[in-house]
Amino acid sequence: MKNYKILGLLLLWGLTLSVKAQLRSDSLYKEYYRPQFHFSPEKGWIGDPSGFIYYQGKYHMFWWGKVESKDLVHYKQITPYAMTGQDHNISYFTGSVVIDKNNTAGFGKEAYVAAYTIFEKDSKKQAQGISFSHDGEIFHYYEGNPILDIWSTEFRDPTVFWYEPTQRWVMVVAKALEKKIKFYTSPDLKEWTWMSDFGPAGDNEKSWECPDLFQLPVDGSSKEKKWVMVVSVNWAREQYFIGDFDGVSFKLIENHPKEPLYVDKGLDFYASRTFQDFDETLESKISMGWVATWDYAQLVPSKYGKGFWSIPRSLRLKTYSDGIRLTQTPIxxxxxxxxxxxxxKRTIPVGTRLLSEFVPRENVYELETSFSTDISNTFGFNLCVGEGRKVVVSYDTDSYNLVIDRTHCADVAIPKFDRMTYANVKPVDNKIRLRIFVDKSSIEIFANDGRDVFTLLTYPGEAQTGIELFAQKEGTKMELNAWMLKSVWR
Known part of the structure; x- marks a missing residue:
């Protein structure tokens, strides 16, 4: 009888665990504000992308944890924390990951090697270190760290890549408050030699960090390629430079504008990274960024954790009348x-009206639209409408200004959050084209095939799902395709 009682208790205990697991499964990734087609971790904080590679048919993405994907649509979180072996006096800051195919570092052929900033908590010093892994999941701290130390408190965020012409590794790393990117080279990922500096240039108001450097064809040509350097600036946004790189130094192209070229003109896009293709099979360069701004990143109201990454973007260089520019389009x-x-298809009536033909149940949808600009007018969308709140997306045909105003959108008070942004977006063939992705707590807008991109957090209430169309004058024509989007978690 005693054994039956024990068996009964074990069965009851197992059933209880099963019920709890099911309840957890039912609620996971359905939390209030949780994005449904952007990657966010199961719980906790996510910050800068810190190692994006494509290897053995999968996308590997690191922060303090790791996630994998076969299509950059659906994600599988592998570990919440990948790094081991450090002492309690240091923290890991942003970095990158490479595959050491030829065992240059001696950790084994095709070892994963992570390069990152070691932050000493007591001295506040920042130096560069490495860890290695044989399975891409757990990384072991290199006992010879730091591998690069200039005794600075503002020296961080290395991107490392293999430069084939010189058969050497290259590291680009920021000297933040000097607004410089420093270039180093190494044969083995352990011993590094300084080569050159780039900067200050463009936006050099406060700080530079999280540099990335990659090559892209111009206008799809295999004969003409340029290098793009992306730098996060002022703890708030990203700028980019177009130039040439010879393994030693980065030089701007002729007639490069002196004014900053911004990667994203919205309010919340930072620290993006491109995927390094170690299979050499990807057709385009792809990047993702951190959808946040340091002013309020730790104060947003999400309960599952803080932060998520942008939708993946295909990057290209295209020649316009004012020069070569970076474009970004959703994959x-x-x-x-x-x-x-x-x-x-319709002519927009004067005033503001509900878009009754497309009424989403939740803020998980995509809009693809074009507006005629051959008559003088101001028109656009109100998104996330409800409970007296909204996000305004407005275009003025006379000034060419695209304005995005989320001043009255969030259903909770977030310090420094009530902001708007705008940019000069010129029509193409008398049309302005917008592709808009709305997720639970964010909006991403790609204008004119991705020449201008705007990313912003929103945090609307669950009842704020309305869409309104407005125009100040008669005559503007609109074409619209709209879709609901499936959750990648359900």
Missing amino acids: EQLQTLRYNKVSM
Whole structure:
């Protein structure tokens, strides 16, 4: 009888655990404000992308943890914390990951090697270190760290890549308050030699950090390629430079504008990283960024944790009348999430009206639209409408200004959050084209095939799902395709 009682208790205990697990599964990734087609970790904080590679048919993405994906649409979190072996006096700051195919570092052929900033808590010093892994999941601290130390408190965020012409590793790393990017080279990822500095240039108001350097074809040509350097500035946004790199130094192209070229003109896009393709099979360069700004990143109201990454973007260089510029477009795989398509063509009536043809149940959808600009007018969308709040997306055909105002959107008070942004976006063939992705707590807008991009957090209430169309004058024509988007978690 005693054994039956024990068996009964074990069965009851197992059933209880099963019920708890099911309840957890049912609620996970359905939390208030949780994005449904952006990556966010199961719980906790996520910050800068810190190592993006494509290897053995999978995308590997690191922060303090690791996530993998086969399509950059669906994600599998592998570990919440990948690094081991450090003492309690240091923290890991932003970095990158490479595959050491030829065992240059001696950790083994095709070892994963992470390069990152070691932050000493007592001295506040920042130096560069490495860790290695044989499975891409758990990284072991290199006992010879730091591998690069100039005794600075503002020396951080290395991106490391293999430069084939010189058969050497290259590191680009920021000297933050000097607004400089320093270039180093190494044969083995352990011994580093300084080569050159770049900067200050463009936006050099406060700080530079999180540099990335990569090569892109110009206008799709295999004969003409340029290097793009992306730098996060002022703890708030990113700028980019276009130039040439010879393994030693980075030089701007002729007639490069002196004014800053910003990667994203919204309010919340930072510290992006591109995927290094170690399979050499990807057709385009892809990047993702941190959807946050340091002014309020730790204060947003999400309960599962803090922060998420942008949708993946394909990067290209395109020649315009004012020069070569970076363009960003959402990866095509995102189209697999579309359902319940609505299409329409019409002349926008004067005033503001509800878009009754497309009424989303939740803020998880995509809009693809074009507006005629051949008559003088101001028009646009109100998004996340409800409970007296909204996000205004407005275009003025006379000034060419695209204005995004989220001043009255969030359903909770967030310090320094009530802001607006704008940029000069010129029509193409008398049309302004917008592709808009709305997720639970963010909006990403790609204007004119991604020449201008705007990313912003929103944090609306669950009832704020309305869409309104408005125009000040008669005559503006609109074409619209709209889709609901499936959750990548359900």
